[in-house]
Amino acid sequence: MKLITTIIKPFKLDDVKAALKDAGVQGITVTEVQGFGRQAGHTEVYRGTEYTIDFVPKVKLEVLADDADADRIIGVIVETARTGKIGDGKVWVTDAGHIVRIRTGELDSDAI
Amino acid sequence: MDTGDAAWVMVSAALVLFMTPGLALFYGGMDRTKNVLNMLMMNFWCLLIVPVVWVVVGYSLSGQNPADFDNKFLGSLDFIGLKGMGIGGEDGGALLITMVFLGMFAVITPALISGAVADRMKFSAWAIFVPVWLLLVFVPVFKWVYGGWLGSRGSQDFAGGTAIHVNAGIAALAMVLVIGKRKGWPQEGHPPHNMPMVMLGTGILWFGWFGFNAGSALGASGTAIQAFLNTFVAAAAAGLAWAVTEKLRDGHFTNLGAASGIVAGLVAITPGAGFVSGMSPLYIGLIAGVVCCFAVGLKTKFGYDDALDVVGVHMVGGLVGSLLIGFFSSPDYFGTENKAGLFEGGGLGLLGEQALANGATLIYSFVVTTLIALALKHTIGIRVDDETEQNGLDLAEHAETAYHGTN
Numbered sequence: 001m002k003l004i005t006t007i008i009k010p011f012k013l014d015d016v017k018a019a020l021k022d023a024g025v026q027g028i029t030v031t032e033v034q035g036f037g038r039q040a041g042h043t044e045v046y047r048g049t050e051y052t053i054d055f056v057p058k059v060k061l062e063v064l065a066d067d068a069d070a071d072r073i074i075g076v077i078v079e080t081a082r083t084g085k086i087g088d089g090k091v092w093v094t095d096a097g098h099i100v101r102i103r104t105g106e107l108d109s110d111a112i
Numbered sequence: 113m114d115t116g117d118a119a120w121v122m123v124s125a126a127l128v129l130f131m132t133p134g135l136a137l138f139y140g141g142m143d144r145t146k147n148v149l150n151m152l153m154m155n156f157w158c159l160l161i162v163p164v165v166w167v168v169v170g171y172s173l174s175g176q177n178p179a180d181f182d183n184k185f186l187g188s189l190d191f192i193g194l195k196g197m198g199i200g201g202e203d204g205g206a207l208l209i210t211m212v213f214l215g216m217f218a219v220i221t222p223a224l225i226s227g228a229v230a231d232r233m234k235f236s237a238w239a240i241f242v243p244v245w246l247l248l249v250f251v252p253v254f255k256w257v258y259g260g261w262l263g264s265r266g267s268q269d270f271a272g273g274t275a276i277h278v279n280a281g282i283a284a285l286a287m288v289l290v291i292g293k294r295k296g297w298p299q300e301g302h303p304p305h306n307m308p309m310v311m312l313g314t315g316i317l318w319f320g321w322f323g324f325n326a327g328s329a330l331g332a333s334g335t336a337i338q339a340f341l342n343t344f345v346a347a348a349a350a351g352l353a354w355a356v357t358e359k360l361r362d363g364h365f366t367n368l369g370a371a372s373g374i375v376a377g378l379v380a381i382t383p384g385a386g387f388v389s390g391m392s393p394l395y396i397g398l399i400a401g402v403v404c405c406f407a408v409g410l411k412t413k414f415g416y417d418d419a420l421d422v423v424g425v426h427m428v429g430g431l432v433g434s435l436l437i438g439f440f441s442s443p444d445y446f447g448t449e450n451k452a453g454l455f456e457g458g459g460l461g462l463l464g465e466q467a468l469a470n471g472a473t474l475i476y477s478f479v480v481t482t483l484i485a486l487a488l489k490h491t492i493g494i495r496v497d498d499e500t501e502q503n504g505l506d507l508a509e510h511a512e513t514a515y516h517g518t519n
Contacts, residue, residue, distance in 0.1 A: 044303055045358075045362045045364065045366065046303055046304060046366070046368050047408045047409075048361070048405070048408065052301065053303075
């Protein structure tokens with residue numbers, strides 16, 4: 001099993017969610033996060049004074065998938081979340097060693 | 113007292129009361145999440161302590177009872193606890209409602225100073241500062257301007273440009289010079305945490321300011337109508353001027369620029385609200401908007417940490433408005449007891465009196481406020497410790513949190 005983690009632009013969340021549902025994904029976890037990458041932050045001006053806001057708001061999405069489905073799901077995310085402009089985010093994959101569905105006690109692939 | 117006059121002064125007093133919560137939101141929104149409740153409480157403290165001090169002794173010392181009109185520097189102790197004042201006499205309570213109306217001004221004047229000392233003043237020091245400053249600075253200056261030596265010489269201040277805004281603004285400067293800079297300022301930014309709160313506070317201030325200015329006619333008269341109109345026009349003109357100045361200088365029309373301009377215009381029209389007419393309020397507003405927009409930059413240039421720009425908006429705006437009376441005052445319209453400004457057929461006389469009145473206020477308020485601040489600093493302490501400043505004053509000083517994440 002794989003844990004697919006992705007950071008995307010917040011306005012792309014609805015599109016990515018819909019695309020993942022269409023691709024058969026049954027559940028995702030979403031967190032509002034902030035950070036910086038190559039896009040860096042931005043400046044705001046209050047009463048003539050510039051303030052540098054270092055961290056940009058982003059959305060973090062986590063999806064559990066079977067090994068066989070992982071590449072397809074990553075493809076869906078990359079295709080849907082891409083704008084071509086700086087700050088589109090990243091996707092990375094880690095091994096999920098063991099999964100348990102809390103309600104039923106089902107294990108691993110059955111718990112996805 | 114005429115029933116219409118009585119009704120208008122009562123409504124105006126309530127409008128002015130509403131300004132202090134409005135100011136609290138205006139300042140609170142500009143403050144940070146961890147200090148917003150401390151800012152609100154500094155303002156609400158004025159609503160708790162000042163009315164009490166005012167009826168017990170402040171009003172009597174302010175010399176606004178006709179029996180004290182001959183005094184030129186301070187009132188008397190004859191009206192402590194409102195002695196002898198009631199609704200039974202010939203005036204039908206006119207003195208009482210005037211006392212309440214003036215008490216509202218006494219509430220908001222020290223509250224104005226809170227914006228300068230934001231994020232770092234011990235609340236216990238603020239709690240003592242407010243009544244002490246009220247009696248040692250606000251009350252005497254109020255007397256000098258209204259019926260005292262400055263007013264008698266011929267300076268004019270319709271609703272408190274000198275007595276309130278210049279007075280509080282220079283006191284704010286004195287306070288921040290003693291209390292010092294916020295940690296990290298100016299290298300680290302402290303941007304506003306809630307701009308919608310600032311805009312709501314601005315709206316409340318503008319609304320309440322109709323009572324502040326038009327109510328200062330102390331009756332439902334033509335002068336009140338002119339002051340009402342001037343309050344309407346000058347605030348809009350100053351907001352427009354500030355917003356456009358920022359657009360040209362920095363590239364955007366900003367909410368905070370609009371809000372700051374509106375408040376600067378309200379401050380600037382306060383001293384002349386009942387003395388100017390025609391397009392004069394428009395000019396006063398436009399000038400104040402541009403001047404104050406640049407004046408808020410002085411703190412970084414000179415290195416005094418006036419956190420929320422009390423000096424740049426209230427002291428500078430008050431001075432601009434008060435000095436402009438020397439140009440725009442039109443006695444033909446409001447009665448010959450007032451002097452004419454330079455543009456209305458008068459000479460330089462009125463401008464000179466305005467300069468003197470503001471100069472005396474600046475010096476007295478700065479010196480006495482500095483002494484009060486130093487006395488607090490060397491007794492109970494005036495500044496919170498580093499840890500409290502870092503973690504925020506809300507939790508340490510009030511055991512409250514403005515925004516809980518979940519639950």
